[in-house]
Every structure is written in C-alpha cells, then in structure tokens.
Amino acid sequence: MKYKFHPAAERGVNKMAxxxxxxxxxxxxxxxxQKIHFGALRVLNDDVIAPSMGFxxxxxxxxxxxxxxxxxxxxxxxxxxxxxxxKAGEVQHMTAGTGIMHSEVNSSSVEESKLLQLWVxxxxxxxxxxxxxxxxxxxxxxxxxxxxxxxxGGSSIKAQQDTYFxxxxxxxxxxxxxxxxxxxxxxxxxxxxxxxxxxxHTLGRRDALGIWExxxxxxxxxxxxxxxxxxxxxx
Numbered sequence: 001m002k003y004k005f006h007p008a009a010e011r012g013v014n015k016m017a018x019x020x021x022x023x024x025x026x027x028x029x030x031x032x033x034q035k036i037h038f039g040a041l042r043v044l045n046d047d048v049i050a051p052s053m054g055f056x057x058x059x060x061x062x063x064x065x066x067x068x069x070x071x072x073x074x075x076x077x078x079x080x081x082x083x084x085x086x087k088a089g090e091v092q093h094m095t096a097g098t099g100i101m102h103s104e105v106n107s108s109s110v111e112e113s114k115l116l117q118l119w120v121x122x123x124x125x126x127x128x129x130x131x132x133x134x135x136x137x138x139x140x141x142x143x144x145x146x147x148x149x150x151x152x153g154g155s156s157i158k159a160q161q162d163t164y165f166x167x168x169x170x171x172x173x174x175x176x177x178x179x180x181x182x183x184x185x186x187x188x189x190x191x192x193x194x195x196x197x198x199x200x201h202t203l204g205r206r207d208a209l210g211i212w213e214x215x216x217x218x219x220x221x222x223x224x225x226x227x228x229x230x231x232x233x234x235x
Contacts, residue, residue: 001199001214006035008206011046018053022046024190024208038210039186039234040161043119046206048112049074054105060096062127064120064159066149067092067104068167068228070192072113078102082131086115090135091148091165093157097127116192120232122160132157141169145178164231170196170221178217178229186212186234194225 012023012030024044025035036042042063054074067074067086074086078094079101086092094100106113134157140146147156149165156165162185168176180187189198190208197220198209211217212234219227 001211003199003201003209003211004038005201006208006210008204008208011206018050020048022206037121038188038232039212040121040163040232041118041188041230042121043117044188044190044208044230045117047117048114049104049106051106051109051111054113055103057101057103059099059101060094061099062122062125063096064122064161064163065094065096066118066120066157066159066165068116068118068148068165070114070116072111072115073107074113074115075105075107076102078131080129080131084133086133087135089138090133091157092133093131093149093159095122095127095130095160097122097129100129116190116228118165118230120159120161120163120230123162124160127160136167138169141167143171143174143176144168145176162233164229166229166231168219168227168229170194170219170225170227172221172223174221176219176227178219180215180217180231183213183215184233184235185231186210187214187217188230188232189217189219190228190230192226192228195222196220196225196227197222
C-alpha cells in the first residue's frame with residue numbers, strides 16, 4: 001500500500017472579492033510540483049462563488065469535468081447548446097473532448113454557490129463532447145455508497161474513463177469498505193464534512209488521502225461525515 005496525505009490547510013488559495021477557491025492540485029497561479037495530479041485526477045477545486053457572480057465563457061478540451069453542487073445553484077451555458085441551473089444535490093458531467101466553451105454563474109442574488117469541481121484525464125483524446133446532469137438523493141447515500149459517476153453509466157453518470165465518483169454520508173462509528181476496480185486503480189478520499197479514519201489514517205474536514213497499490217478502503221467515521229471517493233487509473 002502506498003499513500004499520500006493532503007491536509008486541507010496545505011491547499012492552494014485563490015481569494016477574491018467574489019470567489020473563494022481552494023486547490024488540491026496545481027491550478028491557475030498556484031503551483032506545487034508535488035501536487036500536479038493523482039493518477040488521472042488532475043483538478044479538485046473547492047469553490048465558493050458570491051451571489052450573481054461567476055465565470056464568463058471560457059474554453060476546455062480533452063478533459064472529463066465533474067461539478068458537485070454542495071449548496072446554492074449555478075447557471076450553466078455552453079457551446080453545445082445546453083442551458084441549465086445546477087442545484088444542490090445535483091452532479092454535472094461534461095466530456096470536453098475536441099473542445100467546448102461554457103460559463104458558470106451563481107444565479108442567486110442572495111445565496112452563495114458552494115461546489116466541488118473535478119477534472120479527470122479521459123481515456124482518449126479528441127472525443128465527441130457531451131453533457132449530463134442528474135440529481136442524487138442524499139437518502140440513498142446514508143451509510144451506503146452512492147455511485148455518482150462510473151464508466152458504465154446507467155443509474156450513474158457515464159464518464160469516458162475508468163473512474164468512479166462515490167459518495168457516502170456516514171453516521172458516527174459506522175464503517176464502509178470500498179473495493180477498488182483493479183490493481184492499477186487508486187483512490188483519492190476527500191472528506192467533505194466530519195472526520196474519518198481511512199486504512200488507519202485520520203482525516204478531518206476537507207483533508208484528503210491518495211492511496212494506491214491497495215485492494216480495499218476501510219473507512220470508519222469518527223463523527224458524522226460526508227466522504228467523496230474518486231477512484232482513478234494510476235497509469
């Protein structure tokens with residue numbers, strides 16, 4: 001088993017009048033040569049966007065982009081013709097592929113938007129761009145693994161990579177074992193809220209643990225916790 005601890009306090013910071021971002025991996029002006037990516041996981045940004053503010057039209061290509069809304073809402077528009085409001089509990093996925101343009105703006109005039117945005121390298125370059133957005137009921141992840149994004153799709157959103165986004169809301173003292181999908185897979189465990197032990201390592205709010213060369217995760221909730229596991233290829 002190999003692992004790397006990513007304390008919340010060591011993330012990159014971009015603090016502006018309308019935006020408060022924390023970067024788990026090198027992004028924009030913040031660069032840490034030890035934190036470029038974890039396997040195929042390239043970006044994990046923890047964003048708070050002020051009311052009526054946001055990102056204007058900007059390009060992406062050759063990336064799987066997943067947005068997990070924690071609270072508030074976000075107005076999305078893109079060059080594929082999609083216009084949608086992403087609300088708390090919803091997950092958005094885009095295959096940027098050959099290239100897209102999109103904007104993300106807090107559509108509320110009073111409430112902040114709080115979200116996680118993650119980028120994963122796709123399994124191939126120049127794929128056809130695509131879009132999906134779904135609501136995931138919090139009741140379905142109460143002491144159970146809820147699959148948000150998978151390579152298979154179905155009840156989850158389909159990604160163009162062997163990646164699994166899995167979320168679980170754990171009651172204090174509960175345990176959740178998670179089996180990885182192959183020997184070359186790794187898992188980035190990100191604690192949204194609360195505190196847990198992952199294979200013997202203690203993680204608090206917004207801490208993360210990258211772990212690989214392991215078959216199974218053993219997660220025990222030290223208190224009520226909300227945990228995101230992002231499983232990705234390591235090679």
